[in-house]
Amino acid sequence: MFKNLRWIIVLLLFMVYMINYLDRVALSLTLPLIEKDLMLNAEEFGLIFSSFFFGYAIFNFVGGLATDKYGPTLVLGVAVGLWSLFCGFTALATGFWSMLILRVLFGMAEGPICASANKAINGWFPKKQAATAMGFLSAGSPLGGAVAGPIIGYLALAFGWRPAFMIICSIGLVWMVFWFFLSADNPLKSRRVSEAERALILQMKEEQAASEESEATQSSYGLGHYLRQPVILVTAFAFFCYNYILFFFLSWFPAYLVQAHNLDIKSMSYTTMIPWIVGFVGLALGGWISDKIFNITGRLLLSRKIVLVVSLLAAAICVALAGSVKGVYPAVILMSVSIFFLYITGAIYWAIVQDVVHKSRVGGISGFIHLVGSLSGIIGPYVTGVIVQQTGKFDSAFVLAGGVAALGAMLVLFVIRSPKGPAAKAVSV
Template sequence: MKLFGTVRWAVVGLLFLGGMINYLDRAALSVAAPLLSKELSLSPAELGIVFSVFFFGYAAFCFVGGYASDRIGGRNVFAIASVVWSVFCGLTAMVFSFGSLLVVRLIFGMGEGPYGSAANKLVSNWFPRRQQATAVGWANAGTPLGGALAGPIVGFIALTWGWRASFVIIAAIGLCWSAVWMLMVTERPEQNRHISAAEAAEIAADQDATTGGPAVSLGSLLARPAVLATAFAFFGYAYILYFFLSWFPTYLTTARHLSLQSMSFVSTIPWLLGFIGLAAGGSVSDAIFRITGNAVRARKLVLVVGLLIAALCVALAGSVETVQAAVGLMAVSVFFMYLTGNTYWAIILDTVERDRVGGVGGFVHLIANLAGIVAPSVTGFMVQATGGSYAGAFGLAGGIAVLGALSVAVFVRAPSGSAGLAVVGTRL
């Protein structure tokens, strides 16, 4: 467990690998979609519904997983979730119809839903406040790397042994990770036999700042404008992400006429830049926090600027003439989108009592992932209605992200001289 220097960073290392597997499993269908659609005779609208049904289960269990993390612990929620998502990833190989695919994807989504809120809960338990945004960034940085690996890995397996084999192989990888997780990770530092007394004391000494103040109900926290604004901004982030995750590979093959092999490698470029953005975003946010002494202002600056740039680039990507320009703009968009990826979670860690972090984080993540229901299906219907044009879908993704960034700019503010969060007369 001390491979990473301290036990807490070893926990983040396992979260990094878990996130990589999570997105490898999730992105596999997007890569295999051209082959799967042909075999099951799916229309673009039906394929959009398949992408969307995952998020009915996923969004609901973002909140269920977060709430459960406050009750039974993020470590236990993560263990259960990883087994469920791995098993149902493997069962994708057994589908035989549009209906059977819908059922498998729904339950697969339920398994993947708790990932973000459970990881945030564990970071809250394992890290001093000054390192939490960095830790969240690295804990989640494996997700775009998993998306990047999905193209070449799933593409190679699908072309060599068929698309069904790819789901079985990556499911086995997930189950192996689950076993290691259950053997190595505890809910809190003091429960871990590998941790030193010095590291446990360092973590505990800087966590008092995340608690304090009178206890408030979960419902009261969820109704506050700042929480709702952060959730809507996260929705804008997620709309770009799930538009890209679900439809960009198909866009490259149908609108840009790339082969499956070429698409598998070209689509990794945005994912790799996204990995850099997500890994760096937490460090940038924590660095601004150290300079300004105001945590929320640091998170807000990274969120608003990054999401606006991402919105502009994704909107432009749908109107350029060449595949190189489209991939380049999409890569820049994904980089800046992921640069903001830690800020939504970090605002929760900075402003919410630790015993409510799971529930509030799960709610914000639920709102964000409603985009996973909307974006794939709306894109499918838009493409079908316009005879195969993707320009409007790219523009819509950018417009929603702009509104999300503006909502944070207006409703989330840190008062002068305070690291806390204020919202138009309401202190959080």
């Protein structure tokens, strides 16, 4: 019996977000070695980075629908097992096409992660704590990115890039075992929940049900209803803008440090820790800040909107400036500040889904938003690769990333309004 199993579930999700980014960042960190070994150029690597998101984007949505149907325990457990294997299979790549295919498969397996995590939190936590829980577990992403630098750097230099991918494959497989042992789609039916926590969860569910008006009507809404709501569409586009900066940073910032500032792999691996660490702090704080603003204002959507607009705009300005400064330290500082503000918004997109979408549709709508956001991963890394290949510099790519994020902030500011229907009262701006 576990006295606080719901927070153990959050801890497990925090850990899998770490593993997710450890696996995902491994390719960009080992790029100089793979580039030489497989004789690939910047444009080809841009396509390889983008190929991950073809599979990823599709299975964001498919995974969300599967989560609504089969539950987050099964879907996430299977997804982690598969992506770990495909990550390990990267060690078998022999050239451009084999690497491309493996990245597509890897992306497909990672697709369900956010929708599954959001669905799990929806089952274990009331709305007033959802953003805090999502903020904490999502903070695993930048922490995973931070530890990836020294871990992958050491493994690649000590054993070679191929053994490095095989070793990190095993981490996800171990996590999968713990997840299937501890997780449950319905906490009230789990034998591992203590009686005290069972009573607490039951009380929260009853209070939540009592506060939701026209529950039967809301549950009858299909995906089409929610996909017509401006709040969902703009949130999805804002997540696209968020991901444009994130995937630009994740895919190309290590190579930028090596090519533009002449860092070796060891120095680059440790330098990339800095933005990820401050991003970890930002992501852990974002949901908490939004929940505090809600406690003050009593207006859920307004609390989400304030955090999105201010933080996304600050991230846009900093990333736009980062590519034009001289010296590695100003570049890393500006990129770190950008990632800090960017990650403050990280839990807010999913908190909005929790706020305005009925629990029966949380997985599907989360998957849709994640799909739209992942399209930036198809576009951004390839566009950056073309810019670098054609100009030999990164300046324009940094400015473009900032411009995209600024557009997202403006749309949130001027377009997001309360959704139509019974949910509108609870989340009014």
